[in-house]
Amino acid sequence: MKDPGGQIEAARRGDEGAxxxxxxxxxxxxVRLLQAFATLDESARxxxxxxxxxxxxxxxxxxxxxxxxxxWLYAIARNRARxxxxxxxxxxxxxxxxxxxxxxxxxxxxxxxxxxxxxxIIRELIDRLPEGPEKQTVQLFYVDGQLSARxxxxxLGVGKSAITMRLERFRAxxxxxxxxxxxxxxx
Amino acid sequence: MHVDDASWHRLWKDPASARExxxxxxxxxxxxxxxxxxxxxxxxxxxxxxLSLAPPRAVxxxxxxxxRLIAKLKKPSSTPRVLLAVAAGLVLLGGTALxxxxxxxxxxxxxxxxxxxxxxxxxxxxxxxxxxxxxxxxLRSGDRVAKxxxxxxxxxxxxEGPARVFIQRGREAPEELAQLLIRSGVHQLEQDTGLFGxxxxxxxxxxxxxxxxxxAPFDVNDAVKAITSGTPSLAVGRVEVLxxx
Numbered sequence: 001m002k003d004p005g006g007q008i009e010a011a012r013r014g015d016e017g018a019x020x021x022x023x024x025x026x027x028x029x030x031v032r033l034l035q036a037f038a039t040l041d042e043s044a045r046x047x048x049x050x051x052x053x054x055x056x057x058x059x060x061x062x063x064x065x066x067x068x069x070x071x072w073l074y075a076i077a078r079n080r081a082r083x084x085x086x087x088x089x090x091x092x093x094x095x096x097x098x099x100x101x102x103x104x105x106x107x108x109x110x111x112x113x114x115x116x117x118x119x120x121i122i123r124e125l126i127d128r129l130p131e132g133p134e135k136q137t138v139q140l141f142y143v144d145g146q147l148s149a150r151x152x153x154x155x156l157g158v159g160k161s162a163i164t165m166r167l168e169r170f171r172a173x174x175x176x177x178x179x180x181x182x183x184x185x186x187x
Numbered sequence: 188m189h190v191d192d193a194s195w196h197r198l199w200k201d202p203a204s205a206r207e208x209x210x211x212x213x214x215x216x217x218x219x220x221x222x223x224x225x226x227x228x229x230x231x232x233x234x235x236x237x238l239s240l241a242p243p244r245a246v247x248x249x250x251x252x253x254x255r256l257i258a259k260l261k262k263p264s265s266t267p268r269v270l271l272a273v274a275a276g277l278v279l280l281g282g283t284a285l286x287x288x289x290x291x292x293x294x295x296x297x298x299x300x301x302x303x304x305x306x307x308x309x310x311x312x313x314x315x316x317x318x319x320x321x322x323x324x325x326l327r328s329g330d331r332v333a334k335x336x337x338x339x340x341x342x343x344x345x346x347e348g349p350a351r352v353f354i355q356r357g358r359e360a361p362e363e364l365a366q367l368l369i370r371s372g373v374h375q376l377e378q379d380t381g382l383f384g385x386x387x388x389x390x391x392x393x394x395x396x397x398x399x400x401x402x403a404p405f406d407v408n409d410a411v412k413a414i415t416s417g418t419p420s421l422a423v424g425r426v427e428v429l430x431x432x
Contacts, residue, residue: 016257023253028246029238050252054259071231074238078230122236145241172224173215174233179223180213183202 003066011060019057026070027053030077036141036167037081038149038160048084052077121181125173133158137166189218192420195226196403227406310424311343312398331429334391338428339384340376342398346422347371350400351410354385357393361414363407369400387430395427 003009007025010018030052034045056073063069126143129135133156140152141163147155149163156163188211190198198205212219315323317337326332344350350369353361364385367378376383376398387394399410400422413421 019257019260020253023256024248027249027252028244031246032238032241033234046252050256050259053256057256057260071235073231074234075227075231078234079227119236119239122240142237142240145244168224169220171233171237172220174237175223175226175229176212176215176220178229178232178236179198180209183198183209186202 003069008060008063008066008069011057012063014061022057022069023053026073029070030073032145033074033077034081035148035150036164037085038153038164039085040081044084048077048080051080055080121177122174125177126170129170133162134166134169137163138170141167142170189216190222192409195222196405196420200403227408310345310398310400310422312396312424312426313341314338314396314426314428315341326426326428328425328427329429331431332387333431334387336387336428336430337384338387338396339382340396340398340426341373342369342376342400342424343373344369344371344400344422344424346400346402348400348402349404350376350398351405351407352376352383353397353399353410353414355395355397355414356390361395361397361411363410364396369398387428390430392430393427394430395425397423397425399423 005021007018007021011022027049030049031045034040034048037045040048052073055076056069060069063072126135126138129138136156137152140147140155141149149167150160153160153163188208190208190212194205194208198208202209314326315338316326316332317323317339323339326338332338342350347370348368350367351363352365352367353363355361365378365383367376367383369376385396397414399405399413401420405421409418409421412418413423414425417423
């Protein structure tokens with residue numbers, strides 16, 4: 001994604017209209033991303049959506065490459081979700097809890113992230129999965145894109161966290177593939 | 188052989204030197220996948236790809252959410268103002284012997300109960316406050332400063348590479364202020380556009396500024412872990428002031 005309409009550049013200058021356009025454009029994807037966290041209820045999810053965009057817009061002036069906006073936004077959303085879940089599941093003050101206060105600065109991404117990976121690679125990864133619960137879950141959530149992880153858990157009659165774990169496992173495979181392709185280009 | 192923090196950084200720094208590990212990753216390994224899943228790098232890129240698999244859905248405009256968001260954006264931020272250029276040609280007390288006595292050495296701060304482990308690389312940080320006359324005067328850790336004070340920093344770093352600067356209010360979670368590059372040795376903290384500084388406009392009470400640095404890129408979670416419990420590969424230094432009303 002470059003910057004169609006110059007929205008990201010305008011948002012960098014503090015243009016409220018551009019903020020709104022970006023919110024409308026990317027909110028559905030952020031909601032969808034958060035629907036993979038089956039243990040987050042709708043109210044918590046909505047808070048994270050708000051927090052994600054607020055943090056992104058407050059820091060957008062630091063973004064030098066408009067093409068990085070989309071993955072950057074998603075990384076913020078994922079960090080916020082993880083932090084929210086960590087807070088909920090532990091009473092102790094842990095390193096993870098500390099982390100929650102500083103995640104608005106997104107982990108640095110390698111320059112080579114600009115590498116466009118054909119979506120067919122991901123489809124191929126899905127095809128290569130053995131028939132079974134992981135493949136079924138991935139297809140329902142990422143390919144069909146209609147049901148939330150909660151709804152998939154109900155439909156398949158399994159625990160909510162089992163669905164999130166299956167999705168996380170597949171994300172790790174995709175990440176490995178991405179790492180290998182980026183690094184292969186540098187060796 | 189599985190990927191760990193050290194080999195992960197080596198992979199990015201010099202992939203050619205880690206061919207064996209690349210081969211191992213190529214074969215697929217659950218242990219390594221677990222490691223990769225926990226690393227935040229590429230999270231956004233992975234999600235971008237995965238979210239583009241399904242056909243886009245028509246979603247009605249969330250007007251209420253937008254109103255909430257814009258109200259949140261207009262609320263004044265409590266984040267201190269980070270100054271890109273404090274003053275051209277500033278000489279921070281003109282010496283290299285500025286070493287704070289209480290820079291952490293072996294014991295972690297008591298802000299993370301139950302988490303132990305010393306940082307092995309000590310980065311020394313000294314702060315200076317700009318006086319009304321425009322000069323800078325050195326602060327000792329624990330010194331009182333007036334609200335609105337402007338601080339600049341000098342570091343003595345054992346490493347050269349990326350650095351992250353955090354602010355911590357009392358015992359709250361550290362909040363990242365900036366990402367910089369530092370050199371080894373003694374020098375002032377700088378950004379691309381000039382000297383790095385922090386204006387303590389909305390602060391009150393104990394405020395600690397942390398600097399975390401390493402030879403290779405590291406993520407924000409690693410930096411926070413280094414602050415709270417110490418991480419051998421990251422150099423950590425801090426300076427604390429008490430902001431008066």
